[in-house]
Amino acid sequence: MKHIAAIALSGMFILSCGPQDNINFVTDNIIPAPQSIVAGDGTFKVAGAGISVSEDMDAMSVAAIEKFAGRLGKVTGRKSRVCTGLKEHGISFCTDSTMGRESYRIDISARSARITAADFHGVLYAIQTIGQMLPVEYYGDTTVRDALWKLPCLTIEDAPRYHYRGMHLDVARHFFSADEVKRYLDLMAMHKMNTFHWHLTDDQGWRVEIRKYPRLTEYGSIRKQTIVGHHNDPMHKVNGNIYDNTPYGGYYTQDEIRDVVAYADSLGITVIPEIDMPGHMVAALAAYPEMGCTGGPYEVRCTWAIADEALCPGKEATFTFIEDVLTEIMELFPSEIIHIGGDECRKQFWENCPDCQRLIRKLGLRSDSRFTKEQYLQCYVTDRVQKFLAEHGRTLMGWDEIIEGDISKDAVVMYWRPGRSRMPANDGFRTVMVPAPYFYFDYYQSEHLDLEPLSIGGFIPIEKTYSYEPEEEVDPEHLDKILGVQANLWTEFISDRVNMYYNLLPRMDALSEIQWCEKGKRDFERFKKALVHQMQAYDIMDYPYSRAVFGEYGIPEKFKQEME
Numbered sequence: 001m002k003h004i005a006a007i008a009l010s011g012m013f014i015l016s017c018g019p020q021d022n023i024n025f026v027t028d029n030i031i032p033a034p035q036s037i038v039a040g041d042g043t044f045k046v047a048g049a050g051i052s053v054s055e056d057m058d059a060m061s062v063a064a065i066e067k068f069a070g071r072l073g074k075v076t077g078r079k080s081r082v083c084t085g086l087k088e089h090g091i092s093f094c095t096d097s098t099m100g101r102e103s104y105r106i107d108i109s110a111r112s113a114r115i116t117a118a119d120f121h122g123v124l125y126a127i128q129t130i131g132q133m134l135p136v137e138y139y140g141d142t143t144v145r146d147a148l149w150k151l152p153c154l155t156i157e158d159a160p161r162y163h164y165r166g167m168h169l170d171v172a173r174h175f176f177s178a179d180e181v182k183r184y185l186d187l188m189a190m191h192k193m194n195t196f197h198w199h200l201t202d203d204q205g206w207r208v209e210i211r212k213y214p215r216l217t218e219y220g221s222i223r224k225q226t227i228v229g230h231h232n233d234p235m236h237k238v239n240g241n242i243y244d245n246t247p248y249g250g251y252y253t254q255d256e257i258r259d260v261v262a263y264a265d266s267l268g269i270t271v272i273p274e275i276d277m278p279g280h281m282v283a284a285l286a287a288y289p290e291m292g293c294t295g296g297p298y299e300v301r302c303t304w305a306i307a308d309e310a311l312c313p314g315k316e317a318t319f320t321f322i323e324d325v326l327t328e329i330m331e332l333f334p335s336e337i338i339h340i341g342g343d344e345c346r347k348q349f350w351e352n353c354p355d356c357q358r359l360i361r362k363l364g365l366r367s368d369s370r371f372t373k374e375q376y377l378q379c380y381v382t383d384r385v386q387k388f389l390a391e392h393g394r395t396l397m398g399w400d401e402i403i404e405g406d407i408s409k410d411a412v413v414m415y416w417r418p419g420r421s422r423m424p425a426n427d428g429f430r431t432v433m434v435p436a437p438y439f440y441f442d443y444y445q446s447e448h449l450d451l452e453p454l455s456i457g458g459f460i461p462i463e464k465t466y467s468y469e470p471e472e473e474v475d476p477e478h479l480d481k482i483l484g485v486q487a488n489l490w491t492e493f494i495s496d497r498v499n500m501y502y503n504l505l506p507r508m509d510a511l512s513e514i515q516w517c518e519k520g521k522r523d524f525e526r527f528k529k530a531l532v533h534q535m536q537a538y539d540i541m542d543y544p545y546s547r548a549v550f551g552e553y554g555i556p557e558k559f560k561q562e563m564e
């Protein structure tokens with residue numbers, strides 16, 4: 001009897017998957033491409049399917065599954081109820097702790113969609129994959145009953161190549177509200193990224209409330225005005241700088257920070273805060289000039305490019321400040337890694353500062369053929385901060401300038417300057433790959449500069465980003481030092497959300513495949529096809545993006561109107 005039922009069912013199944021369904025290709029839409037897909041026959045009806053969850057499922061996963069059920073209900077117009085206790089039919093979620101970190105498996109037959117995940121991240125990523133296989137209306141807020149709410153029968157086995165899959169956002173040069181940052185995090189989650197690098201402070205603005213130092217946000221978050229266009233811009237025929245005469249500011253309260261961190265957590269994203277030091281600190285110096293070599297006065301910087309001023313390590317008060325600030329930062333951010341910048345720290349003030357020179361002598365630092373004594377002084381700062389963070393169970397991260405000199409191998413390094421710095425991984429440092437020529441999403445993405453919004457310069461078409469192979473510059477014995485890959489979005493020339501997403505998308509899609517797909521498994525032609533579906537999703541979600549990969553340039557008209 002059972003046997004007959006099975007035959008009858010498989011008959012229905014053949015009938016239900018006629019060519020008009022065109023469903024067998026939906027796996028081509030998934031970005032980043034899964035490691036393995038084995039196609040089956042037939043389809044599974046998603047609309048109205050019950051969702052069951054194994055009893056041992058953790059609360060965060062259950063919440064994510066409830067959210068998924070809510071979305072399905074909204075877009076299909078048929079409720080999907082979530083119940084505890086695995087069921088044979090319908091959509092079911094269970095965990096298997098023997099599976100690799102962040103991995104998942106999806107088995108779809110005509111009567112069931114079974115998701116087996118290693119952990120919370122696996123659950124999230126399975127949900128994202130399912131979403132990408134459904135009609136693009138899945139991403140909208142309207143009910144579309146007649147869309148093809150079905151999934152093809154198949155088995156997907158998937159796991160990330162790297163465990164550090166990051167995206168950065170600079171909110172110091174231009175500020176983005178906590179709500180906008182959440183929308184940014186939504187995109188990261190969609191791309192199975194798990195690390196948000198939040199660049200919170202710089203010369204042009206301090207953006208995080210620190211209770212012990214209220215002037216950081218009272219004064220340090222506001223610049224008097226902002227340079228228009230480029231500094232002495234030859235391209236735009238500006239001789240000397242023009243300013244907009246408009247004060248600019250913004251910062252996050254500690255409550256807002258906590259809220260963003262909790263939201264990120266629900267998406268499986270760790271937030272790494274960056275407090276950039278000892279350079280890139282002019283905003284803090286404007287608020288507390290006594291921490292500079294000359295004592296100031298300083299003003300929050302209104303131009304871009306690298307400042308000459310830095311914190312003065314020759315004054316012990318500077319270290320008190322650093323430790324106090326990092327203490328509050330550690331309270332706000334549970335991330336094991338804390339980023340302390342360390343990039344582009346000019347040393348001329350240190351060279352002429354009696355306090356710095358006294359400390360250099362006291363420490364016995366000497367210039368040699370490799371580095372100056374002032375570079376070794378920066379290493380002293382880095383090492384001290386590293387020890388402080390380690391005492392609190394945290395790990396220091398910094399830009400690749402931090403290894404100019406000798407520092408502890410406990411630091412994690414962000415490699416951003418190929419050609420100008422040595423590969424940290426080859427020196428035994430755990431390294432995150434962020435090489436500027438591939439991953440600086442503030443650079444132009446087409447050469448049609450007349451049509452593109454003004455950018456910092458450079459040229460990184462999506463094809464270039466996509467071509468990156470993280471292992472290329474690393475010696476075979478150090479490959480395990482590569483933690484992962486990230487892209488940066490610096491915002492000197494990105495002052496609103498339209499420009500932000502336009503620069504980010506769809507290069508972020510290319511980044512996600514580098515982070516996720518196994519070596520040699522990427523296929524640009526497949527990726528480009530998947531982008532068509534992805535762009536439809538962006539349209540529905542109202543994210544601006546560039547179509548340069550399809551030969552169309554510039555910000556789309558409908559978004560131009562939104563910009564000031």
Ligand code: TNX
Nearest residue numbers: 343344399416440442456490
């Ligand atoms: C370099 S990358 C910087 C940033 C700028 C960026 C502009 C790095 C560590 N420092 O301060 O915003 O270039 O592309």
